[in-house]
Amino acid sequence: MHSRFRSHPVVVWSIALLLLSACSRTVKVENMTPAELTIVNRHPYSVNVVVKGELSLSSSKGKKDDIDRGRLLQVIESSIIKSGLFKSLASMEQADYLLEVVVFKSNVLGTPTATITTVVPMNWILMKRQPLKSVYQKRTAHEVSVKAREELGGANRYTWANEGSVKQSIEEAVLELSKLRL
Numbered sequence: 112m113h114s115r116f117r118s119h120p121v122v123v124w125s126i127a128l129l130l131l132s133a134c135s136r137t138v139k140v141e142n143m144t145p146a147e148l149t150i151v152n153r154h155p156y157s158v159n160v161v162v163k164g165e166l167s168l169s170s171s172k173g174k175k176d177d178i179d180r181g182r183l184l185q186v187i188e189s190s191i192i193k194s195g196l197f198k199s200l201a202s203m204e205q206a207d208y209l210l211e212v213v214v215f216k217s218n219v220l221g222t223p224t225a226t227i228t229t230v231v232p233m234n235w236i237l238m239k240r241q242p243l244k245s246v247y248q249k250r251t252a253h254e255v256s257v258k259a260r261e262e263l264g265g266a267n268r269y270t271w272a273n274e275g276s277v278k279q280s281i282e283e284a285v286l287e288l289s290k291l292r293l
Contacts, residue, residue, distance in 0.1 A: 142274040143186045145282045148194035150289035158197040159206035160188050164214035164234075183277070187212060190281050196289055208246075208293070211236040212284075217273050220254060228256040229272040235284045237291075249287055253279035 162184045187210075191197055203209065215232040230252050237247040255275035257268040 139274065142271070143183070143277045143281070145190055145278055145285070148190060148196075148282060148285050150194050150196055150285060152289050152292065153195045154197050154208075154289075154291075154293045156197055156207035156293060157199045157201035157205065158191065158208045158210050159201055159203045160184060160191070160210045160212065161203075162187065162212050162214065164212075165216040183212075183214070186277075187281060190285055194285050194289070196285055206240055209238045209240055210288075211238070217276065219269070226256050226258045227268040227272050228254055229269060229276055230254045231273055231276040231280065233277070233280045233284070235288070237288060239293075246293070247288060247291055249284070251280035251283050252276075253283070255279065 162180050188200055191210075192200065197208070201207075211234075213234040213236070215234075217229050217231040220228040220230060232250060232252040234248065234250050236245060238245050253276045255272045257272045257275070
């Protein structure tokens with residue numbers, strides 16, 4: 112009987128962890144993908160996209176919601192193609208231009224009580240491949256706030272705010288890159 116009581120806290124903690132993990136949700140590609148993109152100029156060149164940097168987003172109580180590098184690359188590349196910003200995607204060796212996107216650790220702004228506000232800073236660097244020359248560099252950082260609602264737990268609000276910040280950065284970068292005369 113004594114051993115049954117010793118295992119009881121393990122069962123309680125296991126159930127608690129299971130319930131907490133069920134309340135959070137992972138970062139979703141569709142929530143970072145802009146629905147509609149505005150562009151000024153379509154560039155008749157190919158581009159290669161590389162994603163670097165910190166892909167862990169701040170969440171509640173120090174938890175990290177990782178953006179998979181491949182998923183973020185997928186979102187950026189599909190936004191470029193869907194918008195018609197560049198003619199095509201190409202390998203680094205074949206591309207006319209190289210786009211490097213550096214993601215910085217997200218920041219939680221203020222005290223997360225009823226509303227959570229996060230910002231995911233991103234650097235966008237466009238380089239002409241031959242000869243290698245930087246033609247554009249800009250840092251995007253959009254504050255996105257998500258209010259408390261019954262259906263969203265704290266971790267979910269952080270994830271939604273982080274996804275929204277990334278989405279707005281992609282929208283801004285595509286628009287700004289389309290203003291260039293390449």
